[in-house]
Amino acid sequence: MREKNPRDNVLVPIEKQVWPLSENDYWSTPFAKMLLHHLELFSGASVLDIASGHGTPAFHIAEQVGPNGQVLGLDLHPGQVLRCKTAQGPHLPWLSFAQADMRALPQDLGPFDRITGNIAFMFFRPNRFEALKQLTGFLKPGGQIVLTFPALGTFDSIWQRVDREMAARGLEKEQATLAEYIAERPSANEVRQWLTDLKMDRVEVDLWPLEIESGPGRAFLEHPLLRGGFLDDAYECFDNQTLANEVMDAVADDLKSFTPLLAQRCAFSAWRPEK
Ligand SMILES: C[S@@+](CC[C@H](N)C(=O)[O-])C[C@H]1O[C@@H](n2cnc3c(N)ncnc32)[C@H](O)[C@@H]1O
Structure with missing residues (x-):
């Protein structure tokens, strides 16, 4: 069966979004925009968002997939999880947050249509390849993973x-x-090689510069x-x-x-x- 394409579905248009990306976040939002550029979402999708932090882009994705979907945001730090739960209140009940280490997730999790992680990949150390391999195992066949990180060359x-x-x-x-x-920082080329070694399909790796003012x-x-x-x-x-x-x-x-x-x-x- 052909994977659903975002163009097959009417997602929530920007003027109706209650949970858009923050316009005031000069770091998470530009990375999340790049993530969403690559992510092919559809309403009803199940999504795992790792290193969910303060909920970028988990809240936005949950609004997009709608009540027939399911979004799970995971973060290592309980404080981040609590912060997200507080911000969520009774809204988007198909979105949940929990504490977990993305390098060692419970085997009974998922599988998911999509796995996302914004500014997440650098925390896969010490064995980034193994962590990536494990994570892709939580995808359904035909599912997509999209992660972002500041690559080697940053600053x-x-x-x-x-x-x-x-x-x-x-x-x-x-x-x-x-x-x-x-030298320990992950590079775009390394990632491309690892995804190829994992025999993933339709591998795309993009680098976009982002200027920080000071x-x-x-x-x-x-x-x-x-x-x-x-x-x-x-x-x-x-x-x-x-x-x-x-x-x-x-x-x-x-x-x-x-x-x-x-x-x-x-x-x-x-x-x-x-x-
Ligand atoms: C740079 S923040 C990004 C958060 C959010 N996705 C965003 O775009 O703003 C990275 C997050 O990764 C979390 N983190 C670091 N190591 C982790 C691990 N091993 N497993 C899960 N989360 C982790 C941190 O607690 C932090 O909230």
Whole structure:
């Protein structure tokens, strides 16, 4: 049987949506838009949304699949699950949230028509291939998986500037640690190879750049996105945090030399073969 196509169904038009993607989220929403661009939804679909966080895009997808569908959002952190349940209240009763580790899901889960995960794939470590393999096992035959993540290349201009600052100060050990951190990030090519190795159908891997705005100095060092994850890797290269602060202060004061700050949004889509 041919997989249902979104064009076969009238989903909820934008002007009638109660649960659209937030227009104020400069990070999750641009990734989720890319995810939805690849996702072929239909009303009545069963969907597993991993790393559901604060519910992007689980709420939006639940509205789209409607009451004949089923959406399960899973997140490792109970606080995120609680936050989603609170936001949901009595709405969209075919949507549920639960706590689970997406790398080790219970075998009796699903199977699902669709698996989604926005800004999720980097958390598949340490064995990303195995985690991806397990996850695709929860798809129905003919089902689609679409995941997004910031790929290798994200904010490279920052890492190059930090590397130059380290080199100028003779910090070879810190330079080597930084290079290790960067190389550990998943790349679009790696993902394409893994999906091919898993013999998935219609593999698509896309990279779209996303510019993040920041001022210099403290604005850069305390930027909610950069400090909340990315810059930590640079600080962690140092045993001596006073030295780390000196290096990062010098980098932050030189923002103009490494702008624009570009993230590489990666989305991949693949289909489990019918047989
Ligand atoms: C960057 S947030 C993305 C959340 C949401 N999908 C969004 O687009 O805003 C990543 C989420 O992954 C969750 N997470 C990290 N490791 C996980 C794991 N092993 N299993 C399930 N969730 C995980 C975190 O708790 C966090 O809520």
